Amino acid sequence: MRILATLAAFVFLNAARVTISSAAWPDHPDSLIILHTNDIHAHLLPFDDSQGTVVGGAAARAALIARLRSSDRKTLLLDAGDVFQGTPLYNFFRGVPDYRSMTLMRYDAGALGNHELDDGPASWLRARSEAAFPILSANVFVAGDSSWASRLFPVPAGIRRGARWIGGARVPDGAPLRYLATPYVVREVDGVRIAMLGLTTGEIVSIVSRTRNPGVAVSDPIAVASTLVPELRAKADFVIAVTHVGVGEDRALASRVPGIDLIVGGHSHTFLWDPVFVSNRNANGYGGTAIVQAGRWGDRVGRIAVGVGPRGIRGLTDALLPVRPSEGEDPRVAAMLQPFRDSIATSMDKPVFRNPAPVSMSGLEQGETPLGDFVADVILETSHADLAVMNAGGIRAPLPQGRVTVGDIYTVLPFDNTVVTVPMKGWQVRELLDFIARRLGKGGFAQVSGVQFVIRRGRADYIRVGGHPLESDRAYRVGTIDFLYGGGDGYTMFEKAGPAVRSGVFTRDAAIDFLRRHPGYEFKKRDRIHWEGALPMRDLFHFSR
Template sequence: MKFKKLSITLLTLILVMTLSFTILAEEVNLRIYHVNDVHSRVEEDDYAGSMGYAKMAALIKEARREKENVMFLDAGDTFHGQTIANINEGESISHILDLMKLDAVSLGNHDFNYGQDRLIELDEMSRFPFLAANLSREDGEEISYTKDYIIKEYDGVKVGVFGLATPETSYKTHPKNVEGLVFENPITTAEEVVNELEDQVDVVVALTHLGISKGSEYTSIKLAEEVSGIDLIIDGHSHNVLEEGMMVNDTMIAMAGEYSKYLGYVDLTVENGEVEAINANLIPREETAEVEKDYVISLVVDRVNKANEVITSQVVGRTAVELNGARGNVRTGETNLGNLITDAMKAKFGADAAITNGGGIRASIDQGEITQGEVITVLPFGNTAMLMELSGADLKAALEHGVSEYPAAEGLFPQVSGIKFNFNGDAEPGNRVQEVWVGGEKLDPNKMYTAATNDFMKAGGDGYSMFADAPIVSEAGGLEEVLMEYIEANTPVAPEVEGRIIAD
């Protein structure tokens, strides 16, 4: 009898262990949808190639009906960029993403464009957290509007998501927006966070706004190369389209382009606490033609647009040609829209020259009527126009800096008026500019010139440190207002590419 009891006990133990092993060995599948650098392009748009949030919401909602485990992440540059967001300083975007059940957002450089006080308000009104583990304050006080990471559980699998903001934020938003903030080294920060998470979670996800641009010191590629233990990086900032992701060491990097042109998703299979399979994919806008827009998101967008329409629909003039503000063009060469904007700045002050950063130009304008809304979309940052006085040597140094990252499509690339210069893009940075003319005459390094710029650059934004100490001669209000005034006075406008900037 004792042997029989022992056998039954042993059999029971074996059965329990077998069942336990079966449960532990069960595969858990997780799908992570992701976007980045939407810049508030929330509507479907043929011209920009945008899918829009309403179709994204429909696709994610369908996946949540069909799959048990679905996450939705945003890698930053979310709350700013288009009229629908800028007029209410991001509130409409917060509301829409809440309705889409966003799990988390990493803070991009342009998410600071309304200032820190507004970020506090946006965080308070949003049901999803803002992640930036490498963000701190100079005075040591806690930052109320960010978290280092979150942990979510799916069928027993714990997923840790931590955020990283690009240190470039210190000069890729207006410096006043980040006063008192420190953007720590994202590599060392990631090492610390991964060490903290590794005993708590099965899957580690870095939600980053670093990008993979060769012009950046810190990239997601460098992160994957130098920090082990990260299963997936959902990235933004450089606007790259990674159709099937990019494997670096044992880390998958995923990025979904820009402007809601793509909805990304990553499928993970987790077994016994280990990621056994990971696959990245993109859904391009072209494949969503038959997708029916989510009714609620569409309704919200329509209501916000109607409220804004009184302001944005006013016509300020006409253009006889398409005005080229495409990202890849204004950041690598002269465009007619860049010429129009800088001509307006130069004319406003009667300046010798004008210079603005290509990264501040965010859209093109079709031939025909130009509305206030279109101008605000082109120049969405609320920058003011300023006139400064600086030496020819400093002006040349600014142009050298502006072409230092060429041919990379970086926002510091200059658009100019009253200036003509040529440069050798193959030469060492700092020695690329060959000849410069101002007002048709060769630049005199010892002469003082008046130059119009925007307050972002004047404060050293985009690395234009040579402007920071230049005396301010005059200010003229919003840059978008200066442009609208110029268009109205000169309509119809028909700017051309004139050879102001020549790459040899």
């Protein structure tokens, strides 16, 4: 059955007006229901949202999913990646409770996110054994000459074309490559053949650790989809791309690969209260592709209803439904999580600091922020440097008002990054700050300490280090993290500098010690970064990775 009929309705529903009652959607007896999540980032336990409401948690998400399934016969449950990294549960258990909880919820498939590779492919594969569902990526590969990789499927020449190793080097044509994850699956749901293709952001070339991912390669996701989607169209009635590329890239994918009916996306942490519809040459009867995404941290579950019958698609609706522990929790998931929770509760609940007001994480890639200044101050003091640089993407959560615990700091700084000190000449510091200036409003922007400068026409000007003008030939000490020193987020200028002094101190541990040494620390902007002219407009759909 090909999807040939005209789309009768493409109804956009605002989640604020939607209840969990199935009456909120068209009552097609043959509707396919797709539930979707993305960017959970190890938020397995409930947390407070910006309004102070307790939301999220795997047990509450499981209960909501069970309620939604109870009245829907044909249901798929999909996740668009970045299951890992973001709370202490990941730091201690490396994804095991995450995939175990998703197995209990009976996920049908998930995409491979970039943060699944934060500790390298071997660590991911160990956690992967807990997932009783396929994890999809058609464009992430591993070198095929190791003993463990020999068990994986080889990558065809047309798929691997243009592949690059993590770090950016091109993969030689003769190098053996194998799929790290499953590229796609085709399932039949009540007579409807559904293809699910996994795609991962090509940004992993620069945003995952090169040292932890030797032998990992990636191809352009759109190029790979262009090759595979025609094949999937011949096998299926309905083609879904489960992507971890961000909404901006999803739009490009839909425009350039018209055979996809639905994109279930992640990576940009976007709350798409209404689906994005991209008109293209899709021969599915409505000439386009719908894109959905459900924010981040699992405090919403998306619900899509697609009317698929003998005459094709009859309608498509979507809504983002709130996950509220007050409305019930799944006892099996709660019981599974309890031992993990108990084992770290004492250490994570230790007090660190008393905060008079909440500290937002917003605006980290749009300019200087109080939270960014704090982390940069931590690195400056720990590294004993002249100036310090911290990538905005490494700061992942706000700080609450009142009692701040060790667990809160882990959530703000979840990555296993350590503080390093790099010797640089003044001209190299200028190159570094010019790069930061070019990244204003984009991924890769940084927060700084010990330095002031003005962003002027995409360059750093009026640079002062320690209150004095930058001197091109003077030697400076630059504090940063090992991820940036290794070229992460495009900071390749560190490769021209001298060898780093490695402290071995995790950034989060340094932050805990810093706050305990400075109980009166004031979170505020300290006038370090200014700009002339209009602030560059950030890509609306891409702000978190």
